[in-house]
Amino acid sequence: MTDLLEAFWAYERALMADDLEAMDALFAPGPATLRGDADGLVVGHDAIAAFRRSRGGAPPRTVLEVHVTPVDDDHALVVAITAPAGGGRGQQTQLWRRTDGVWQVVVAHVAVPAPALDPRVWRVVGDPLVPTTVDDGPLAGETVAVKDLYAVAGHRVGAGNPTWLAEARVEIAHAPVVQALLDAGASLRGIARTDELAYSLAGTNAHHGTPPNPAAPARIPGGSSSGSATAVALGHAGIGLGTDTGGSVRVPAAYQGLWGLRTTHGAISRDGLVPLAPSFDAVGWLTHTPELLARVGDVLLPDAEPRPVPAVVVVPELVALARPDVAAAVTRHAETMGATPESWDLTDLASWRAAFATWQAWEAWRAHGDWLDGRLDVLGPDVRGRFETASRVGEAEAEEARALCAVAGEVVRERVGDRVVVLPSASSVAPALGSDLGVVREATQLLTCLAGLGGLPALSVPLTTDDRLPTGACLLAAPGRDRDLLSLVSDGA
Known part of the structure; x- marks a missing residue:
């Protein structure tokens, strides 16, 4: 299988050069292509391509051995032993398929030496x-x-x-x-x-x-x-x-x-x-x-007297702020809790979120501005951008935001009352690595700012979407009802 080995070495060269176009061409198209490592399994050619774009290249390594086991005329298993530049031994296992005379990877698994400490975590x-x-x-x-x-x-x-x-x-x-x-x-x-x-x-x-x-x-x-x-x-x-x-x-x-x-x-x-x-x-x-x-x-938590099981309500207008897959999962969970739908007027929500962000920025700069002044470049781009914005918030703008946050907090506490309110914990499932996160952040903060404005306890319950991706339903309650939220979920587990 000389042509297979040629394809294998072409992939290896592309990997070391971070040639994304060549690697994409050497992986089979379609939703069934698989690529796994210690961080998990990535499913589908497009998802694998997005993963490669986000990681900034693979660590350098040397291929020490290559073993080929034919499965049939158009399929073969290739196992390579590698030596990472940082030491140790790795192993790469690939299932290749030939279609119209072209070999492509349909399944790949990469094993590298486990770090003594994962510095990302x-x-x-x-x-x-x-x-x-x-x-x-x-x-x-x-x-x-x-x-x-x-x-x-x-x-x-x-x-x-x-x-x-x-x-x-x-x-x-x-x-x-x-x-x-x-x-x-x-x-x-x-x-x-x-x-x-x-x-x-x-x-x-x-x-x-x-x-x-x-x-x-x-x-x-x-x-x-x-x-x-x-x-x-x-x-x-x-x-x-x-x-x-x-x-x-x-x-x-x-x-x-x-x-x-x-x-x-x-x-x-x-x-x-x-x-x-x-x-x-x-x-x-x-x-x-x-x-x-x-x-x-x-x-x-501080001690608190047990209280009756609170009524549970779900606000369709809040659920609709999430993407459809998340909204469907949260709606199903609300139904299992016996939640009663309740309509809220969200006309002021966007201005509340903006006020939350402005007052948060003002306080963040008050907390860290002295340390950051003149050296914002010690921060990564995203966080640096937020602190740069925070540094420009004026006192009058901050006071206006603080006042609106106080009003919003009163309204949120009044609407929640002595019930539990069900809403999405985030506006979407976890975005793919390397994607633009600005829109997702703003959409999620429309939901998450409510607990902050009201000073409320908020408990996230794990759910899954129809595509089997994790998401969450958030349970909001009145200030001080943390233990009631915990009892509600632990008694029902």
Whole structure:
């Protein structure tokens, strides 16, 4: 099969040269072509091509051995042993098919040496990094991925930025929320990556790379609690401790098929936490199960008297803000909860979202402007653009936005009342790597800003679309009803 080997070596040359056109031509067209690696399986020629465009080239390697096993006249299995430039041994397995005399890959799997530490997910990790302080407790045996905004004694806070990390002091005490988890029997697995200063919903850190999304390969993980979410999704930790200002727990939960809770604003201490916008910042966490989500709540949330099971409503106008596949999944879930449809006038929602973004920007610059002034170039392009905008917000504009946020918060709390409101956690499934995220961000913030404006607890329930992609339904409740939300989902699990 001389012509097959010629095609194999042509692909290898194209791969090392990052010749996207040549690689696309050597992979079979159509929706059944497969490409897999440790981050997951990418299905379909077009999705594979998009993945290649987003990754910026493959790591250099040398092919050491090539083995060909014919299946029939027009199909053959090719296995190659490779030596990555960074060391170790890799293996590439491909099923090739000949059509009209042309060989193309129909299935490919790439195996490379596993890193001791995946720097896209973790800044530092241990076994454990910090042991529990007790022999037992309600979280005994559980491990925590701590978002790199919280103080961990003996470590610096990196906030997703290398310059920030280099200038940070070593913390002498744990943030209270971290200490509470340790005192409940959990141990810290490590400090997980975050988007820079938590000012993003994407999870695409310009310095450290994008954590994988094992539930939706070749798609973004969601941010800014991206590392904590991916650590849980990969099974590296049971609990992902994050923060949620404008959706940074709810969005990665939806994108990665996890349970996630943003707590009532101010319900849990934010001491020892690098702020973004204190008027909206809230502690949150992610887990694989509602039971563990609730156990963490039992440890961290203030005591509250149990209340009757709240009525559940769904707002079709909010659901319609999501793309049809997400809207259909959320509508089905609302029906299973017995939710009653309720119409809301959303005429003011766009202006509320704009006010939220402006006041968030004002507070973000108040928090970090002194440090960033004159060196915005230490930030990646997306986050730098947001801080550049934030630096230009004037006091009058900020005050107008703050006043509108206050009015909007009152309206949101009144509309939610003492019920649970069902809406989408994000406007779409996780976008593909390398896609334009601006429109998705704005559409999602129309949904996520409601909890921030009202200071509400918001719980993301994992769902799947008809295309089997993860998404989420968000349950909103009145301030202080965090435990009621947790009981609602854990009792029904």
